[in-house]
Amino acid sequence: MAGEIRVSHVDLAAQYAEEREDLRRIFDRVMASGQLIGGPDVEGLEADLRAYLGVGQVVALNSGTDALAFALIALGIGAGDEVITPPNSFVASTAAVIEAGARPVFVDVLDDQNIDPGRIEAAISPRTRAIMPVHLTGRVAMMDEILAIAARHRLRVIEDAAQAIGSRHRGRFAGTIGDVGCFSAHPLKNLNAAGDGGFVATNDAALADQVRLLRNHGLADRNTVTRFGRVARMDALQAAILRYRLGRLDSIVERRRRNVAIYHETLNSNLVFVPPERPHEFIAHHTLVVQVDRRDALRGHLAGLGYGTAIHYPIPIHLQPAAASLGYRRGDFPVCERQAERILTLPIHPWVAEADIRGIARATNDFLGAG
Numbered sequence: 001m002a003g004e005i006r007v008s009h010v011d012l013a014a015q016y017a018e019e020r021e022d023l024r025r026i027f028d029r030v031m032a033s034g035q036l037i038g039g040p041d042v043e044g045l046e047a048d049l050r051a052y053l054g055v056g057q058v059v060a061l062n063s064g065t066d067a068l069a070f071a072l073i074a075l076g077i078g079a080g081d082e083v084i085t086p087p088n089s090f091v092a093s094t095a096a097v098i099e100a101g102a103r104p105v106f107v108d109v110l111d112d113q114n115i116d117p118g119r120i121e122a123a124i125s126p127r128t129r130a131i132m133p134v135h136l137t138g139r140v141a142m143m144d145e146i147l148a149i150a151a152r153h154r155l156r157v158i159e160d161a162a163q164a165i166g167s168r169h170r171g172r173f174a175g176t177i178g179d180v181g182c183f184s185a186h187p188l189k190n191l192n193a194a195g196d197g198g199f200v201a202t203n204d205a206a207l208a209d210q211v212r213l214l215r216n217h218g219l220a221d222r223n224t225v226t227r228f229g230r231v232a233r234m235d236a237l238q239a240a241i242l243r244y245r246l247g248r249l250d251s252i253v254e255r256r257r258r259n260v261a262i263y264h265e266t267l268n269s270n271l272v273f274v275p276p277e278r279p280h281e282f283i284a285h286h287t288l289v290v291q292v293d294r295r296d297a298l299r300g301h302l303a304g305l306g307y308g309t310a311i312h313y314p315i316p317i318h319l320q321p322a323a324a325s326l327g328y329r330r331g332d333f334p335v336c337e338r339q340a341e342r343i344l345t346l347p348i349h350p351w352v353a354e355a356d357i358r359g360i361a362r363a364t365n366d367f368l369g370a371g
Contacts, residue, residue, distance in 0.1 A: 006306035014351035057208035064184025064198035068096030074210035112275035117145035135164035166284035255350035266361035
């Protein structure tokens with residue numbers, strides 16, 4: 001792809017320019033306090049997130065991956081168990097299942113890229129312990145159907161809400177619908193730290209207590225280890241930044257939703273498939289992933305015009321070298337595999353100009369229409 005990229009699909013420098021003075025004050029305050037691990041900022045963030053999400057328990061961690069792994073471990077899921085999940089997520093979803101000692105069992109997806117509930121029951125075995133839907137791109141999976149299946153088979157539901165902070169399903173926030181929700185605060189997320197971060201949200205106090213132990217070496221107090229864990233704490237500086245940015249989250253989401261609406265207005269729906277927002281949904285739009293023919297050629301064309309794009313994700317997890325031992329083959333999940341050849345992520349971050357969005361959309365229409 002030739003040409004200088006003028007419009008990237010992310011722009012963290014623009015975010016910093018907008019927040020610079022506030023972030024400098026936060027940095028000075030936290031560093032001057034000497035409280036860099038735990039303390040009032042971490043506890044305050046957990047309280048703020050409880051209030052925002054409307055849940056009883058939030059545990060701050062150092063990544064969304066640890067949130068997933070610890071949720072599984074805290075639920076007692078491990079060796080010999082199976083967890084049903086889609087194969088088109090970021091690899092962290094499956095890696096967390098492997099880390100817990102369980103086996104991921106993949107199920108194909110719908111046109112909107114989320115797990116297909118109609119295929120879940122066929123994948124359930126006597127070893128199945130949980131369903132882990134991934135709210136990909138910020139769109140909440142079909143939780144009514146998933147919860148009904150889980151209830152029939154007495155399974156746990158772990159929501160991978162890493163991309164879905166602020167999204168809602170029938171008025172309920174992503175990550176608060178199943179047994180536990182797992183969130184990422186990676187720098188590219190809508191609620192983003194200045195490094196890695198994550199948290200779990202649940203109404204299960206016992207589960208939250210186990211996650212607290214797991215994140216801090218299993219220490220019940222300074223000298224008593226009740227179970228073996230590791231260091232997976234969120235540091236105070238990241239917590240302070242996230243508290244500040246949580247106060248801005250609704251505005252950030254609305255700006256992203258506005259940009260997606262412009263694409264909907266401008267893209268030719270006969271050439272570009274953009275999953276619609278259903279009446280019961282509120283999508284926070286971590287990404288806007290469209291589906292097109294001649295994806296790679298279009299991506300090169302847009303790059304030549306200065307428009308950066310991305311692909312989330314070009315190789316499904318079941319086809320990754322690390323997943324070879326799971327025994328899956330190409331053709332096992334045809335919807336997911338077909339989407340992997342067609343998906344393209346367009347810029348929707350809050351700092352992209354409307355003129356550039358319309359320029360990307362029109363260039364896409366022209367290129368595909370001429371093809």
